[in-house]
Each structure stands twice: as C-alpha cells, then as structure tokens.
Amino acid sequence: MKESVTEFFKDYRVILLIVLLIGSLAAITILGVPQGLDLQGGSQIEIHLEKPVDAGTMNTVTSVLEKRLNAFGVKDVQVRASGSQDVIVDIAGVKPEEVTDLVGTPGKFEAKIGNETVLVGSDITTVKAYVIEGNNWHVPFTITPEAASKFAQLAQGKAGQPVDMYLDGQLVSSPELNEGLANGVASTDVEISGTANSSTEAQDQAKNIQTILQSGSLPVSVSITGISTVSANLGEQFKTGALIASGLALIVISIIIFLKYRDPKLVFPIIFTSVAELILILGIATVIRQNIDLAAIAGIIAAIGTGVDDQIIITDEILKGKDQDKESTSRKTKKPKKAKKGKKGKQAKTGARKSKVTKRFTGFRVRIKRAFFIIYAAAATLIAAMLPVAYVGFTRGATGIGVLTGFAITTIIGILVGIFITRPVYAKFMEMMYGDK
Amino acid sequence: MSYVDKFLSSYKPLIAIPVIITVIALVLLATNGLTQGIDLRGGTNVVIDLHQDTSAQELQSIISNGIGNNQVEVTSIVNQKATVEIAGETDAVKLTNVLAGVGTIESLQSVGALLSERAVTQVYYAIAFAFLFMAITVFIVFRELVPSIAVILAALSDIIIALGGMSLFGIPLSVASVGAILMLIGYSVDTDILLTTRVLKRREGTVNERAIDAMKTGFTMAAAAIASMVTLYLVVIFFMPFAHTLSQIASVLIIGLVADVLATWLMNLGVLRLYMEARR
Numbered sequence: 001m002k003e004s005v006t007e008f009f010k011d012y013r014v015i016l017l018i019v020l021l022i023g024s025l026a027a028i029t030i031l032g033v034p035q036g037l038d039l040q041g042g043s044q045i046e047i048h049l050e051k052p053v054d055a056g057t058m059n060t061v062t063s064v065l066e067k068r069l070n071a072f073g074v075k076d077v078q079v080r081a082s083g084s085q086d087v088i089v090d091i092a093g094v095k096p097e098e099v100t101d102l103v104g105t106p107g108k109f110e111a112k113i114g115n116e117t118v119l120v121g122s123d124i125t126t127v128k129a130y131v132i133e134g135n136n137w138h139v140p141f142t143i144t145p146e147a148a149s150k151f152a153q154l155a156q157g158k159a160g161q162p163v164d165m166y167l168d169g170q171l172v173s174s175p176e177l178n179e180g181l182a183n184g185v186a187s188t189d190v191e192i193s194g195t196a197n198s199s200t201e202a203q204d205q206a207k208n209i210q211t212i213l214q215s216g217s218l219p220v221s222v223s224i225t226g227i228s229t230v231s232a233n234l235g236e237q238f239k240t241g242a243l244i245a246s247g248l249a250l251i252v253i254s255i256i257i258f259l260k261y262r263d264p265k266l267v268f269p270i271i272f273t274s275v276a277e278l279i280l281i282l283g284i285a286t287v288i289r290q291n292i293d294l295a296a297i298a299g300i301i302a303a304i305g306t307g308v309d310d311q312i313i314i315t316d317e318i319l320k321g322k323d324q325d326k327e328s329t330s331r332k333t334k335k336p337k338k339a340k341k342g343k344k345g346k347q348a349k350t351g352a353r354k355s356k357v358t359k360r361f362t363g364f365r366v367r368i369k370r371a372f373f374i375i376y377a378a379a380a381t382l383i384a385a386m387l388p389v390a391y392v393g394f395t396r397g398a399t400g401i402g403v404l405t406g407f408a409i410t411t412i413i414g415i416l417v418g419i420f421i422t423r424p425v426y427a428k429f430m431e432m433m434y435g436d437k
Numbered sequence: 438m439s440y441v442d443k444f445l446s447s448y449k450p451l452i453a454i455p456v457i458i459t460v461i462a463l464v465l466l467a468t469n470g471l472t473q474g475i476d477l478r479g480g481t482n483v484v485i486d487l488h489q490d491t492s493a494q495e496l497q498s499i500i501s502n503g504i505g506n507n508q509v510e511v512t513s514i515v516n517q518k519a520t521v522e523i524a525g526e527t528d529a530v531k532l533t534n535v536l537a538g539v540g541t542i543e544s545l546q547s548v549g550a551l552l553s554e555r556a557v558t559q560v561y562y563a564i565a566f567a568f569l570f571m572a573i574t575v576f577i578v579f580r581e582l583v584p585s586i587a588v589i590l591a592a593l594s595d596i597i598i599a600l601g602g603m604s605l606f607g608i609p610l611s612v613a614s615v616g617a618i619l620m621l622i623g624y625s626v627d628t629d630i631l632l633t634t635r636v637l638k639r640r641e642g643t644v645n646e647r648a649i650d651a652m653k654t655g656f657t658m659a660a661a662a663i664a665s666m667v668t669l670y671l672v673v674i675f676f677m678p679f680a681h682t683l684s685q686i687a688s689v690l691i692i693g694l695v696a697d698v699l700a701t702w703l704m705n706l707g708v709l710r711l712y713m714e715a716r717r
Contacts, residue, residue: 038544048551225549227529234484234543237677245672245683249665256664260657294682295616302620305665309627309658316654370634377578377630382623384570388563389619400556401563403476404616411620 004432013424020421021276024283031286036293036406039239041232042076042092046399048225052084057219060211062087064218067211071167082397087222109215110166113177118154118163123147125188127213130206135199137206140191141213149186156184163192165212172212226399242297249301250274253308261315269429270311273422274304280417281410290413296406303414306382310375310418311426317371318430321364364435368427375423379415386411445645452707455699459594462601469604474611474685475546477560479553481527484679487517487540496521496539503535504528515678518543544679560615567619568592571626578630583712584637588629591705595625595697602692613682617689624662624690625697628655629705636709644713652702659698666690 008014037044049061058081065087066079076092109121127141143151159182162174175192192209196202230238253274254267261267281300285292386408393405444451475482485496493511496519501509508524519540526549533542548556572589579585599621600610608614635651636644670687673680 046549046552048549223549225552227545227547229529229542229546230544231486231542233486234679238680241672241677241680242683244676245669248672249668252664252668253661256657256661260660294680295613298616298620298683298686301665301669302623305662306624306627308661308665309624312657312661313631313654316650316657320650370639374631374634377574377634378623378627380578381571381574381626381630384574385567385619385622387570388566389616392559392563400476400552401559401612401615403612404619407616408619411623 004435008428008432011425011428013421013428017276017421017425020283021279024279024286027283027286028279033282033286034289034291035235036291036296037090037092037228037235038230038293039235040092041230041235042090043227043229044398045089045091045224046082046226047087047089047222049085049087049220049222051220053220054084058084058087060214060219061222063207063211064215065089067172067208068168068215071170071172080397082399082402083395086225086396086399088397088399108166108168109212112164112166113155113158113161116154118151119143119147121215123151124213127210130203130210132199132202132206135197135202136193136195137202138191138193139206139209139213140189142188143190145186145188148188148190151181151190152184152186155182158182165209167212167215173209175209238294242294246278246301257308257312261319265433266315269426270308273311273426274307277304277307277414277417277422280421281414284413284417285410290409291406292410293406295404296410299407299410300414302407303411303418306378306415307418307422310378310423313374314368314371314423314427314430317367318364318434321367322434364431368431371427372423375419379419382415383412441649442645445648448703448707448710451703455591455594455598455696455704458696458699459597459601462598462604465601465604466597471600471604472607472609473557474609474614474681475522475553476548476612477553477557477610479548479550480525481523481545481547482681483521483523483527483532483545484543485519485521485536485540486543487514487519488538490517491519491539493519499539500532500535504531513678518679520679520681556612560610560612563615564596564618567622568596571622575626575630579633579637581637584633584709587705587708587712588626588633590708591629591697591700592622592625594704595621595693595700598696598700599689599693602696603689606688606692608685608688611681611685613685614689617686617693620686621690621693621697624694625700628658628697628701631655631658632701632705633709636706637713644710648706648710655701656698659694663691663694666694 047065053061062079062081066077069077069079069089069091074091078090080088080090082088109119109124110117111119123143123146125142125144127139131138131140155177158177159179161177163177164171165173165175175194178191178193181187181190192213194202194205194209196205250271254271257270258264258267278300281303282292284290285296290296389401389404389408390412392400393402393408396402398405472478487496491499491514493514496514497509497511500521500523501507504523504527506523506525506527510522512520512522514520527545527547529542529545529547532545536542571592572585575588576585579588596618599618602608603610603614631654632648632651635654636647639647641647642650666687670684670691673684673687678684
C-alpha cells in the first residue's frame with residue numbers, strides 16, 4: 001500500500017494536477033477572478049446603428065462614445081463593436097439612468113474663447129484625418145460658411161488665447177488659437193494643431209481632438225436597444241447564493257455517493273476532484289480573462305456535474321471488475337436460474353461462456369480504458385453542443401444568445417480539464433486503491 | 438430479481454411510455470405553447486429593493502400610474518425585494534423618479550424589439566446546431582446507424598419532454614432556459630452513450646446483466662445530477678428568487694433529467710435490444 005501511494009504521487013498526471021492547482025490559486029489571488037457585470041454590479045447598454053457601417057466608421061462611433069462617457073466622469077467603460085451594426089457598452093459600478101441619456105443623444109460640443117461661444121457641434125461639417133509631422137500634429141476640419149464668418153469675427157485679434165472645448169458641458173481640451181485664424185478672414189477650412197513631446201504623444205493628442213470634434217455628430221444615428229444593469233449589492237447576493245448552492249450541492253452529492261457505495265474512501269476523491277476542477281476552471285478563466293458571470297457559474301456547475309458522472313462511470317467499471325473476479329467461482333450456482341428463462345436461456349449461456357473467455361483480458365487497465373471511451377464520447381458531445389453558443393459569443397459579444405458565452409466557455413474548459421487532468425488522476429487513484437497488485 | 442427480469446423482458450411495450458409522454462409534450466406545446474422571457478419577447482424586468490412594506494398591488498399602481506404604462510406585473514416580493522415585469526421599453530430615468538421613496542432599482546433589464554427578435558433567431562439556431570453537432574459526434578463515436586439513431590431519438594424525446602414541461606409549469610423560454618436545454622443535450626447523451634457502449638460493445642454476461650449494470654451506473658449519475666439541481670433550485674427559490682437565470686436553468690434541467698431516465702432506459706434500451714435481436 002505504501003509503495004502504491006508513493007507511486008501515485010510520482011505519476012506525472014498527479015504532479016501535473018498539483019502544479020496546475022498551485023498555478024491556478026496563484027493566478028486567482030494575484031490577478032483576481034474577472035467578474036461579469038451581474039456579479040460585480042454594473043450596466044450593459046446595447047446600441048443599434050441605423051445602418052451597417054464599415055470598420056473605420058465603427059471605430060469612430062466606438063471612440064466617440066467612449067470619449068463622451070470618459071468626459072462625463074464614467075470610469076471602467078468598455079465600448080465594443082458587435083458585428084457591423086451594433087455596439088455594446090459595459091460600465092462597471094454606474095447606474096444606467098446616468099448614462100442612457102448620454103449615449104442615446106448626440107454629443108453637445110462647444111468651443112469658447114473667454115466666455116463667448118465661437119463654435120458648436122452642428123457647425124462642423126466634416127472632420128478629416130489627423131496629420132502627424134514629427135512631434136507636431138494637425139486635425140483639419142471644415143465648418144459651415146455661416147459658422148466661418150461668425151468665428152472669424154469673434155476670434156479676430158485673439159491669437160494665443162485658449163480655445164476651451166466642452167463636451168456635454170465638461171471642459172475636455174484648451175488648445176491655443178492659431179494666428180492664422182485670428183485675422184478676421186472667414187474660412188470654412190480650419191484646423192487645430194499642437195506640439196507634443198514625442199510622436200506617439202502627438203498621435204494621442206490628435207486622436208483625442210479628432211474624437212471630440214466628431215462627437216457632436218456621430219456618423220450614423222444610434223438608438224438604445226437594450227439595457228441591463230445590476231447593483232453591486234445584488235451582485236454580492238448572487239455570489240453568496242451561488243456559493244451556498246455549490247456547497248450544498250457538493251454535500252448532497254457526497255451523501256448520494258456514500259449511500260450508493262457505502263465507502264467513505266470513495267467520497268473523498270470525488271469531492272476533492274470537484275473542488276480541484278472548480279479551482280482549475282476559475283484559474284484558467286482568470287488567465288484568459290473570461291468574465292465569470294451567473295451564466296458562467298451555471299457552466300461550472302454543469303462541468304462539475306458531468307465530472308461527478310464520469311467518476312461514477314470509472315468507479316462502477318472498476319468495482320464491477322472486482323466483483324466479477326470474486327463472482328467467477330460462485331458463478332456455477334447462478335447458471336441454472338438463467339436457463340429457466342426459456343428462449344433467452346440460450347443467449348444467456350453463450351453470453352456467460354463468452355464472458356469467461358474475456359475475463360482474462362479485462363484487467364484493470366482494460367476496464368479503465370473502457371470507462372474512458374464512454375467519458376471521451378460524452379465529453380465530445382457536450383462540447384459539440386456548446387460550440388454554437390461559443391461561436392456567437394466570440395463573433396458578436398454578450399448580446400442575445402451571446403449572454404451564454406460564459407456558460408459555454410466554462411463548460412468547455414471544465415470538460416477539457418476533466419478529461420485531460422482530473423479524470424486520469426482519479427483513475428490513478430482508483431488503481432492505487434483497487435489495483436491488481 | 439424476478440421483478441427486474443420482468444421489467445427487462447417486457448422492453449417492447451415499455452418503449453411506448455416515453456413515446457406517449459413525448460407525444461403528450463408535443464400536444465402541450467402545440468396547444469398551450471411556450472411563454473417567452475423578457476429577452477425573447479422584449480420588455481423590461483426590474484428588481485426593486487423596497488424601503489418599506491409595500492403590497493404587490495400598491496407597487497403595481499405606483500409604477501403603472503407613474504410611467505403611464507398599464508402593462509405592469511409584480512411577479513414576486515420576497516425579503517423586501519420585488520420583481521416587476523413591464524411591457525415594452527422603459528425609461529430608466531423616469532422609473533427611478535417614480536420609485537423615489539418607495540424603493541431603489543437593484544437590477545433592470547430592458548430589451549427592445551430589435552434585440553429580442555434577433556435573440557429569438559439565435560436561440561433556434563443555437564439549439565438546432567447544438568443538436569446537429571451532437572448527432573454528428575454520436576455517429577462518429579458508434580459508426581452504426583441504428584444505435585446512433587436510438588441515442589439521437591432519446592435525446593430528441595428528452596428535449597421535447599423538457600420543453601413540454603416548461604409549457605406545463607409556465608417556465609418561459611429565455612436565453613437562460615435555452616442554456617439549460619443545451620446542457621441537457623450533453624447530459625442526456627452521457628447516459629445513452631454509457632448504455633450503448635455497455636450493452637452493444639461488451640461481451641461479458643448476458644444482455645440483461647449488462648443492461649442492469651449500465652442501469653445501476655446510470656441511476657447513480659441521474660440521482661447525483663438531479664439532486665444537485667434540486668439543491669440549486671431550492672437555494673435560488675428561498676434565498677434569491679430574483680436570480681431567474683439560475684432557477685430557470687435548474688428547473689428545466691430537473692424536468693429534462695427525469696425525462697432522460699425514461700428516454701434512456703425505456704426507449705433507447707428497448708430500441709437497442711430490438712436491434713440486437715434483429716441482427717441475430
């Protein structure tokens with residue numbers, strides 16, 4: 001027994017499991033499990049554009065939205081395109097009513113010199129691509145002729161004064177007024193320029209100004225199609241509830257396993273495996289930055305559930321093999337009973353005879369192999385069933401059925417962890433306990 | 438023992454049980470239909486943390502009058518937390534003002550018509566493709582026509598019974614319950630694969646012995662799965678009834694797992710034995 005224990009801990013799969021467990025725990029403690037908006041509290045706003053747009057325009061839309069939310073003081077904003085006609089905005093820790101107005105309406109852009117408004121969003125007709133020359137940058141744009149003459153009038157003689165740019169009432173930038181614009185001559189082609197310390201910095205500044213100018217007029221009109229929000233308080237309760245449910249489920253499963261096998265030796269490894277799988281799934285999710293939300297928790301429960309099923313298959317396969325070895329001597333007494341069944345008796349006899357021949361081959365390894373055939377097949381079908389959802393999640397983000405992305409991903413991770421890492425270790429453990437030696 | 442023998446030898450008439458239940462489920466779906474959740478039907482679902490005791494009726498009239506929408510339904514109030522469904526899109530700002538002094542919005546989900554239409558299409562595609570991929574995998578695993586079809590039919594009947602159960606108990610079809618259906622496709626095939634492998638591919642003992650062995654394993658698996666889902670369901674119902682995602686997943690799985698026991702051990706096993714007999 002002692003020998004087999006040392007052998008167990010020397011097995012590469014056991015070592016792999018231990019290493020990965022430590023790695024996962026380290027990842028979880030250092031990086032923290034990324035939580036979905038429904039667990040940490042936050043909002044998701046889904047925005048629909050009136051028509052499909054190309055990647056460049058989409059980029060403008062997302063950066064304008066992000067800029068406006070940032071300008072408003074909203075932190076932790078994530079604005080992503082979902083396909084060519086939709087945008088998803090994730091905001092942590094902000095109530096939705098604070099941002100729906102902001103997203104749904106066009107931005108309010110204003111440029112002031114001193115206290116006088118010299119330019120508003122609707123004056124801008126087009127914003128051209130910014131130009132970088134060394135550390136200098138320019139953002140050329142055109143304004144309407146009326147705006148041009150008004151601007152020329154107001155700006156006359158104010159060269160060098162700051163032009164304060166406001167976005168939704170918040171000051172976002174104050175470049176100095178160029179001499180060329182302060183000469184009183186109206187021009188529809190204007191530009192904002194500046195100098196930065198490096199060319200990358202220049203690019204950042206130019207992009208910033210460009211986005212601000214564009215924000216007054218999104219290239220397409222947008223509408224909010226969906227809002228989903230959860231308070232941090234409720235998220236906390238979801239987490240507690242999920243923990244209670246998992247803990248209780250584990251206890252219930254332990255009781256069932258114990259009632260079935262009447263052997264505490266079998267309860268411990270099954271519980272250990274379940275906890276190990278939980279840690280590994282969370283660890284992997286942490287490393288690949290897959291958000292854990294309520295759906296993902298359901299996926300983890302599903303994966304651990306199939307894990308328990310798999311272990312029952314392995315256990316039964318091995319215990320059955322043990323029983324058969326014991327039974328083979330007492331088999332003769334059983335035989336006549338079957339013969340009574342008439343028509344089927346013949347089949348039973350041939351079956352019994354065949355089994356005697358095969359018995360020699362159904363050693364421990366063969367039985368494990370058989371269990372694993374069922375386990376691999378079952379894992380393959382479950383992964384196959386999860387692929388469509390995972391696909392939608394990857395291409396469109398968490399919208400529609402994509403809400404289940406976390407569910408599909410954690411299920412797939414859990415199943416892969418199971419068949420490649422924890423299941424072989426469980427089989428090894430069973431070999432140590434019930435092996436042929 | 439004789440009881441089990443009797444059960445096993447009358448496998449032919451027993452096939453009828455899951456078939457009849459499947460047909461009943463289909464009739465239920467056709468006549469009673471399925472309700473759709475907010476995410477598929479469009480509308481707003483709000484969880485409100487109430488500041489003081491408020492009856493469902495009071496809350497309903499406050500919201501209904503406040504936002505000028507008479508399609509407001511208070512679905513539950515547990516531990517001062519109310520779940521409210523409102524038809525159509527709701528202005529979150531307006532709702533917050535209406536609820537001033539009554540309670541605060543803990544969570545809000547508002548789904549527009551466009552989004553819900555798209556979700557409906559995606560839901561059907563997801564189920565169809567999941568089923569197709571599962572079926573292909575089963576064929577690859579067994580490479581035998583009849584046993585593969587038996588597994589796929591059992592899974593199909595399982596899904597239909599689960600949907601019928603949703604219709605019967607008024608569980609809405611939503612993105613969450615579809616998640617449960619997908620999980621069910623995977624779960625139900627587990628026991629079918631176990632059965633087919635043990636009965637068809639093994640040579641030890643009689644067909645009956647192999648079937649009983651497989652059944653013992655299958656029942657333990659089903660018991661563990663059903664028990665853990667019942668636990669999840671009870672925890673959600675008693676501690677956080679507003680966690681609809683989890684309670685819907687749990688209840689659909691409970692129905693489906695029970696249906697799976699019938700579909701696997703009465704239908705799939707029966708078809709498999711008919712096939713083995715015919716092959717001889």
